[in-house]
Amino acid sequence: MGFDKAKAIRAAEKYLAQGKISSALQEYQRIAEADAGDFTALNTVGDLYARLNQKAEAVACYRRVAEHYREQGFTLKAIAMYKKLTRFGPEDHQTALALAQLYEQQGLMVEARAQYMVAADAFARAGNTREALGVLRRIADLDPTNTHVRLRLAESYTRENMPDMAAEAYTLAGERLASRGEFEQSLDAFTKALALRPASHPALAGLLAAHTALGTADEAADILEDVAGERPDDLEVRAMLVRAYVEAEDAWRAELAAKELVARDPSSFTLYFDVIRLHLRQGNVADAARLLGGVADPALSGRQEAALTELLQEVLARDPEQMEAHRLLVRAYSAMRDDAHLRSALER
Numbered sequence: 001m002g003f004d005k006a007k008a009i010r011a012a013e014k015y016l017a018q019g020k021i022s023s024a025l026q027e028y029q030r031i032a033e034a035d036a037g038d039f040t041a042l043n044t045v046g047d048l049y050a051r052l053n054q055k056a057e058a059v060a061c062y063r064r065v066a067e068h069y070r071e072q073g074f075t076l077k078a079i080a081m082y083k084k085l086t087r088f089g090p091e092d093h094q095t096a097l098a099l100a101q102l103y104e105q106q107g108l109m110v111e112a113r114a115q116y117m118v119a120a121d122a123f124a125r126a127g128n129t130r131e132a133l134g135v136l137r138r139i140a141d142l143d144p145t146n147t148h149v150r151l152r153l154a155e156s157y158t159r160e161n162m163p164d165m166a167a168e169a170y171t172l173a174g175e176r177l178a179s180r181g182e183f184e185q186s187l188d189a190f191t192k193a194l195a196l197r198p199a200s201h202p203a204l205a206g207l208l209a210a211h212t213a214l215g216t217a218d219e220a221a222d223i224l225e226d227v228a229g230e231r232p233d234d235l236e237v238r239a240m241l242v243r244a245y246v247e248a249e250d251a252w253r254a255e256l257a258a259k260e261l262v263a264r265d266p267s268s269f270t271l272y273f274d275v276i277r278l279h280l281r282q283g284n285v286a287d288a289a290r291l292l293g294g295v296a297d298p299a300l301s302g303r304q305e306a307a308l309t310e311l312l313q314e315v316l317a318r319d320p321e322q323m324e325a326h327r328l329l330v331r332a333y334s335a336m337r338d339d340a341h342l343r344s345a346l347e348r
Contacts, residue, residue: 003034004243005031005034005035008027008030008031008034009027009031010127010198011027011256012024012027012028012031015027018275019079021048021051021052021079022052023047024048025049025052025179026047028044028045028048029045032045038326039064039065040068041063042064042065042164043061043062043065043081044329045061046058046059046060046061046062046065046084048126050059050088052225055088058088059085059088059089062081062084062085062088063085063323065081066078066081066082066084066085066098066232069081070098071101075102075105075106075285076100076106078098079102079103079106080308082095082098082099082102083099086099087249090118090160091118091121091122091125092122093118093119093122093123093126093131096115096118096119096122096132097115097116097119097135099111100112100113100115100116100119103115104142109142109143112142113139113142113143113146116135116138116139116142118296118303119135119147120132120135120136123135127164129156129159130160131162132156132158133153133156133160134136136149136152136153136156137153140153140169140172144172146178147173147176147185150169150172150173151169151170151173151189151301153169154166154167154169154170154173154189154193155194157169158196159168162194163197164196164197166196167193167194167196167197167203168193168198168262170189170190170192170193170196171187171189171190171202171203171206173189174186174187174188174190174193174203174207174210175202175206177189178206178209178210178213180329183210183213183214184210184214186210187207187210187211187214188242189206190203190204190206190207190210192309193206194207194223198227198230199227199230199231199234200238201236201237204223204224204227204237204240205240207220207223207238208220208224208243208244208247209248211244211247212244212247217244217245217247217248218244218250219246220244220248221241221244221245221250221253223239224237224244225241228241233264235261235264235265235268238257238260238261238264238268239261239268241261242254242257242261242271242274242275242282243271243274245257246274246278249278249281249282251275251278251279251282251284251287252259254274254278255272255275255287255291258271258272258275267302268299269295269298269299269302270299270302270304270307271306272294272295273295273315274310275291276288276292276295276311277311279291280311280314280315280318283318285315285318285319285322286319286322288314288315289315289319289322289325290324291326292308292311292312292324292325292328293324293328296308296328296331296332299332300331300335303347305332305335308332309329309332309333310327312325312328312332313329317327
């Protein structure tokens with residue numbers, strides 16, 4: 001004679017009404033075994049094990065039900081089951097990771113971050129550092145504004161002797177801190193990144209920006225000078241050095257740094273424009289005109305006529321008798337075929 005599921009359910013309900021939990025459990029176990037697809041019955045088996053304080057057995061049932069719902073795409077039901085599991089093991093990494101991923105699917109990022117953190121802490125306590133790092137990285141990527149997690153990640157990478165990953169994490173934290181105007185903290189993060197990777201362009205750029213915001217661009221220039229000395233062919237570092245001296249308002253060193261860069265990379269001549277503007281701000285009109293004479297040819301051939309003419313006009317506004325600037329302006333308008341401005345320049 002086949003298994004009578006309805007009869008077993010009636011018997012189980014009768015035992016429950018009488019408070020006979022063990023007998024009810026036996027009936028529901030028979031139901032779950034006879035019908036492997038009846039996960040409601042299996043959930044009830046878990047509940048009855050829990051009432052009997054047989055926690056391990058209850059957890060095994062709940063986990064089977066939770067995994068089934070997750071695999072079938074019943075996200076809300078899976079979340080409910082995994083939340084049941086947290087009552088028995090609130091620090092279980094397996095449960096926390098499953099919940100975090102389900103919350104993430106639902107767009108519940110606060111809840112997802114909280115469960116990822118539970119998993120990360122559980123891995124760390126167990127000495128599974130690499131697994132903890134992987135989860136921390138997920139938290140940091142999930143919430144780019146959370147600099148605390150990013151810095152914690154960087155420190156962990158450093159302890160694990162993973163300098164490239166640590167430098168990247170410090171740099172990302174520094175950029176986020178800078179975007180919030182927390183320049184001293186961002187400078188500390190960039191400094192730590194450079195201690196690990198001294199020639200990192202993103203970290204050097206961040207350090208320059210932070211020092212500039214703090215009014216200490218000269219300190220950034222000192223650091224960039226050292227890096228440029230060690231890496232003389234690193235053109236990006238040399239370009240940052242020019243910008244650092246401009247921000248520090250050191251026109252002569254900025255000009256020298258630009259000269260050394262352009263000697264290696266002629267296409268970088270546009271950085272001279274920043275140096276020229278600095279000379280003008282400082283009232284050094286003759287020096288500005290001198291540099292404009294040197295960059296006129298590459299500016300005209302490099303389609304930088306607008307910047308060239310703008311600076312020449314500023315020189316002449318400050319010193320109308322500057323004949324070299326006047327000659328260059330006429331030449332620029334002629335090259336541009338700007339007849340109206342050319343006539344005006346010739347009439348001066």
